[in-house]
Each structure stands twice: as structure tokens, then as C-alpha cells.
Amino acid sequence: MASKTAAAAVDFARIYSKLGLGKETVASLQAFRKRHADAQRIHAQLSSQPTTVDVAHYRNILKNKSIVDEAEKILKDFKPVTYDVGAHVKAIEVFEAKAVENARVTEKKIDEELKDLQATLANIEEVRPFDELTVDDVGSAHPHITKAVETMVKKGKWTVPGYNEKFGNLSLM
């Protein structure tokens, strides 16, 4: 499964430091990793232990052979209880699917944010000096100005109060 190999290749140090995760998220992630490491350690420990009993050895040591026989019989009859892990596996798979979907949504969000940032960066890079600014630039940057002018014109208000005082009047009439 692709997601499993991806999960195996995760660089956790980078995730902790670079992604800017919340404290809670990092803590739960660390707890999860610890649980996984503990489980792995215990599993390795247990699987390295011997699973067979040397009955002949006990038969040589002990005088009471019938106990040894009985123990051997019990040992032979013993069958480990089998657990149905299907439900657990299913739950884990559901959880994994959810996690992968969450990750995908986050990725999409980050992509959009990146696109926004790129646009802003392009804006900053292509910025022009103040004296090269055009009326349309200002209008597109602040659409409320265009709307205000439209309503002014509709109301028959063609002049701006204080304009002539500030910039003078060039008209000859």
C-alpha cells in the first residue's frame, strides 16, 4: 500500500520542527511514536524468548515422574486462545483512511495558501514606483472607490470637495 510506505519514510524530526504544528499535535504524535516503539520493543523481547519446554530435562531432575507426565500432557493439550484481530485491523484501516484523507485536505489547503503567497510575492516583485501608478491600478486595488464614484455620478455629484483647493483648477472658463 502506498500510504504505508509513505508512513515508513516519514522524517519525524522535520515534522516536529518545520511544519509549525501545535503543541498538542506534537505531544500526541510523540506519544504515538513512543507507543509504537514500546510495542516493537516488547514484541522483539517476547519473540526472542524460547517457546519450548525441555521435558526430558525435568524428567531427569525430578523424582516424581507422574507430575512431569501430567505437565507434559497439559503442555501438549494447551492451545493458545485465538483472537479475532479483524475488527481491530478494520478500525485501524478506517483510522488510517481518515488520517490520509485529512493529510490530503491539509495538503490541498497548504497548496492554496502557497498559491496565494506566490501571488502576493509576484505583486511585491512587480510593484511600480508611486509616480507610475495609474488611476485604474488604484481602482482595481480598491473597488470601493469605483463604486463610490458610480454613486456620486448617479446623484449628479461631479466634483470632489477640497479638490480645487489642493490641486488647483486648470479650466479656462
Place this chain on the structure above:
Amino acid sequence: MPQLIPFYFVNQLSFSFLTLLALIYIFSKYILPLFTYQQVVRMYITKLSNK
């Protein structure tokens, strides 16, 4: 028929009225608002730079 002479100017009259109407419409809708727009924008950026 000299009494018809005034009617020879009807086409000129109607065309001049139509032209006048068209000019008024074009100026009031497309050209003159640009001046107001420019004035508003000038006031706006002047206020911005004074802040």
C-alpha cells in the same frame, strides 16, 4: 416651391439632434465620470500618503 424651403433642413435638424443626444449620452456615461474618478483617486492617494 419656396414655401417648402424650411422642410429642406429637416434632415439636418434631426441629425443634429440625434448627434447631440448621442454626444450627451457618451460624455455623461463614459468620459466625464473619468474626471471625477481621477479626482477621487487623487484625493484618496494624497490622503494615504499624508497618513
